[in-house]
Amino acid sequence: MSVFNLNNKLIFALTLLLLSSINFMQATITARDSLKVLIASSYKNDVFDNHKDVLRYSTELYYLAKNKDDKKSMLFSLFEQSRIYFMENKYGVTLKKINEGIKLAKEMNDYNFLCRFIIIYQKLLNHLDYSNKEINVFISKCIELNKRVQNKDDRRINTIYILVAKADNYVNNEGLANNMNEVISLKIQAYNESLKIENNNPLKIFTQIYALQSLSWSCALSRKFEKANSYLALTDRLLNQNPNYYFTIDCLITKGAIENILRNHQKAILYFQEAIDKSERSQAIFQLYTVFPMISASYGELSDYRNAMTYSWKAQDMTKKLRELRVQGHNASIINNINKEISHLDEKQSFPYSTVSVILILFSIAIYYYLNKKKNSNNNNTALSKEYKAIHFDNSTNGYIPENNAEDNKKLVNLVKEDINTFYIEFEKNYPSFQVILKEKYPELNLSDINFCSLIKMKFDIKQIATYTNTTLRSVESRRYRIRKKMQLQGQDDLYIIISNIG
Known part of the structure; x- marks a missing residue:
């Protein structure tokens, strides 16, 4: 037999094996891909309680990915879990997810997710009352990491969050700074960056709303009402396209703040009350912490002291609750671990697999699948039947297995x-x-x-x-x-x- 024929047969055999491998891999990632699509869709239509479904999908994705050693999907899942837990003010769990996510992203040299985990981390530290000086270290680290992100849209999205974080790091607890023009300028830059994101990117409108909402709030507090209202109008139009429950609450609070400053207290109360109803329904503690003192002040200006006192007490209760959440969520050990991981990010890391190793692993999977395919298909029904009976039924207990230990x-x-x-x-x-x-x-x-x-x-x-x-x-x-x-x-x-x- 000629060498040419041998080579042809070898190439044909390897092609079959590779195709088998591809089919095998496609079959195993279907469930994970479906979960990712469901999670991604939440950015386009985040209705009431939708975040609970996202959290469930993300958790399920994490375990599916972990069983398949799919680190990329694990990283995606950990980020989404961190994001949702932070929204729910569950700071302790958020820290754990961020810690795991940063370690995994560091191992994978994924600068995009490293940047995004640190962005959430600095926001969390802000909620835990860390100083602006301490938080600024992490913002600077994000700027460094973002320069290494290859995808333009990913880099732009990170830039937007970095600019807003940088601006917010200038302000005090009332949202004011010595130089509000600088704060607004940074947020305008963030909004302009959001316009450059590709139209087919599912995060484009979500990110635009985020930048606009933050910008309109700062304009309102700076008494630049015309600008604030124009940015709010843009936000409303985008929210009609991409509903988002929490952004809607934030916009209502901003509108109420503007009316309050303009001394239209009755109108302000209507906005604040709608924001409170939505916040209480979704247990959005941080939003309630923000709006209770504002509506109390509005009622006070109208000499409705009964309602003013009621909401003043609620504000005090919410402040106490938020303080308790901070104490419960503050885990010094994990924070120290995260800080060490971030401080050592510049150390050289080796890739876990070389290109050759990856090819060998793929062909090994293909060969294993090819050789065992027939055997597995013959035994599959019998094995499943036995497994089902072993798991679900036990004759000695009349159909139910005993309690776990x-x-x-x-x-x-x-x-x-x-x-x-x-x-x-x-x-x-x-x-x-x-x-x-x-x-x-x-x-x-x-x-x-x-x-x-x-x-x-x-x-x-x-x-x-x-x-x-x-x-x-x-x-x-x-x-x-x-x-x-x-x-x-x-x-x-x-x-x-x-x-x-x-x-």
Whole structure:
């Protein structure tokens, strides 16, 4: 046989293996890609409570990616988790996610995500009452890192957040600075940068709204009302295209502040009240902390001292609550770790794999898949059948597996208090038959219902469930009632008995 024919056959065989590898990889990333699309869509249409879904998708993505050693998806997930936890004022969990994210981004030499994690980190330190001087160190580090970001749009988006952070670092707790013109100038630069982002970038409008909202607020506090109103009008138009619950609240507060300064107190109260209603509904603590003193002042100017005192007390309560959140979330050990990681960013790091190693790994996967494909297909149905029976049924316990050991349950209980979305995933691993049995017996139950049932399974009462799911007691009682109706149960005791007996 000629060398030419041997080469042709070898090339043909390697091509088949590579194609098999590509198909294999495509099959394994479908779920992760779907979750990324769902997360990305939140930037275009962030309606009430949407962030809870994003957090759930991000957590699920993280574990799927971790099982496949997909570090890029893990990094994306950790950033989204950090962003949402920060929005919810859960500073302790945010610090943990930022710490893990920075380490992973550093390992991957991903300067874009390094920059974005540090941007969130400096904002978090601001909420924890760190000094502007301390925070400025991290802003400077972001500027350095952003120069190494290759993608133009990513670099522009980072620049926008850096410019706004730099501007906000000049102001005091009232949002004022000695040189407000410099603050406004930086924010105008940020808005102009947002206009340069490519139109097909899903973050373009979101980033524009962020820059405009911040700019209009600073203009309002500087009493440049004409400019503030023009930027607010632009923001409103963009929010009509890309609804965002939290940006809407911020705009209402800005509009109220303008009317308050112009002494249109009644109109200001209408804006403030709408912002309060939305903030209380979503438990947006930082927004409530901002707006309560403002509406109190408006009522005071109208000589409505009863309402002025009511909101003054609420402002004091919110200040106390925010102080407690800061104390709970302040983890000096993690902050020191993050600071060390950031300070050592300039140290040379080697890539985890050379190009040759990556090629060898891909071909190894392809060869393994090719050689085992037939064997796997023959045994697949039998294996799945045995696995299903082993997991979901046990003849000795009349169809239900016994309770997990006390140590596992203790870990789950602690996990609920730290990270509810991670708990749902770990619960499913510890009780793999729970969801299947519930769905088979009660098909009307949705995923939220089943997650609620998992908390009942762990013997949490409704007050604890309200606390850990960050919802009201009334909402929890309503959810329990709806689940009972879907399951066609007469009383609450029936619900608890049935759930406790499901493995």
